[in-house]
Amino acid sequence: MHAVRLRLAHAWRPFRQASPTARFLVFSGVAITVSFVLVAFVGDAVYPYGGTQYQVEAGAGTEQLDRLAEPSAEHPMGTTRDRYDVLARVIGGARLALSVVLFSTLLAMGVGVPLGLLSGYRGGRIDRLLVTLMDAVYVFPPLLLAIIVAFMLAAYLQPGVPSAAAAVGVVYIPQYFRVVRNHTLSVKEEPFVEAARSLGAKQRTVVTRYVFFNVVQSVPVIFTLNAADAVLTLASLGFLGYGVQPPTPEWGYDISQAVIDITAGVWWTAMWPGLAIVLLVTGLTLVGEGLNDVVNPLLRSRGLAGVKIGPDHALVAGHGQEETSDPATTGGTVGDR
């Protein structure tokens, strides 16, 4: 218990030391992201309309919703050409975006992290092959890659969350691979890894226990930055018609449907889903940027919040390294003891 509290305090320290700007950015980012999660998963239960609902029960029969109704008390963001309530679709789009982002980054991590570990730890020919492969994927225009994967998957799968998540996820594999591989390269030369090896630890143990837990720390920053980008990629796919199956609410698809409304002076069908994208991506980016600022101490400003650059700082960093390298205090093993 004490160890856990110590670790929490340790993890918190960079936040307390970060500049007020960095802290402000992280906290507003977290606030935005959390509100989106709430809207996505609670809003649905509270809001009277569904994302694909175009009629309501009225007495004995049903009554259709108005077409292209202006924002009003009844429909705060108006209705679409297909009689859907825009706010309900924005809520549904949030749920879809968040689930696709979650599954796509899980996929990218699931492939990128193990391959990066393998490549960095093994080295040699397999490393060269994987690096070239990943570089080739990395330099390719990501949106185009996602489109092609979505296009090909459409031959096998009904377009939905799994296929969209796969198309979006493929794009981010090389980033996890790169970061994890490079980090593994440096960690495997650390004395504690050598110590573990010389004590006769199996290669498996060395990689999963000692290398993995050190390397995995760099993943959250990439995760938040990728998550922001993934929202945009999904929306772009949807806009081009390679997202999920209509009429599932999806921001990009909804904007593509709103293009014709614009010439008629109808702005609310395009405006709200777009603003939702901007807000969610901004929130996620702020978290990522802020984390980056906090985790990457070189960028921390001098004098502010009492952080000193120089020998003192190196000491702090060295201490952190030491502590995390001790298997007794690494996150994954605390619970075991």
Add this chain to the structure above:
Amino acid sequence: MSRGSLRRYLMARVALTVPMLLILLTIVFLLLRVAPGDPIRATLGDRLSAEQIEERRDELGFNDPMLVQYGRYLVGALTGDLGNPVTDRRTTTEVIADTFPATFELTAFAMSVALVVGVGLGALSGRLRDTPFDVGGRLFGIVIYAAPIFWLGILAQLYFSVNLGWFPTGGRVSGFNAPEAVTGFYVLDSVLTRDWAALRTTLHHLVLPGTTLGLVFGGIFIRFVRVNMLQTLRADYVEAARARGVAERAVIFRHALKNALVPVVTIVGLQFALLLGGAILTERVFSWPGLGTAILNFLGARDYVGVQGIITFFALVVVVISLAIDVVNGLIDPRIRY
């Protein structure tokens, strides 16, 4: 650093592009064979009889063993033969020749906007760290990048074209004002043929899509230049310059900014691939007859041959760009050597 090491670096880098190109081409080849059936059936399956399909398959070599097809594809890709689309009378190479200039003009315009906005605001933000200007600049960078290009494009159309009537809603020129075709690059062609009316309408059409695309990428540059500026402003040589009494302006521009821009070369190159992707969306919104439009048309027609040809072209471009970045980096930064 001796001259020999630079030559060794360049040669090693060029040698590295071979496996990269091979892997990319192989991925493209395999990716488009993942789908069941074949291009003929996918495109024309409901319009031709079984015999006709078989005939077309033979004609286009889809009945050959996979390895033969692969070999033919590789040789074709490297010799500029990118296949014959099923749904277009032109060869893929001709389609690219017709559409690439439009995409190039759009991306070049966008890149200039991105650099001006990104380097300007980024350097200022870095210099004025933690002031309201910095917070504003960073937020602008983040928010503009967070905005989907197609959404910004639609809003720009709504406001500047529909409401104000300042710019056309789409296309490369209005009416039949295209300059006489020399190279296909309208800006260049109209200058070559001294057709100033064509130049005017070309630039007029470029402003909205180019600025939309450029602003979004400017957002990335702002963040990147700012961070680099922060790092160089802290470097010893900047401090040394200040200690020598060099004027603050000169410190910022000659010493800090110049060095802060070195890594930007890499980012510009990397963003170019992203920019090509962004161009697909921009082209869709502004009915811009470029490569993005071409590939979307082929995708819509399920024309695998056309899709494969254009992606192959993208792959070639991307490999050349990444080679160019590394060569430029090697030339300007003597520390980068193998």
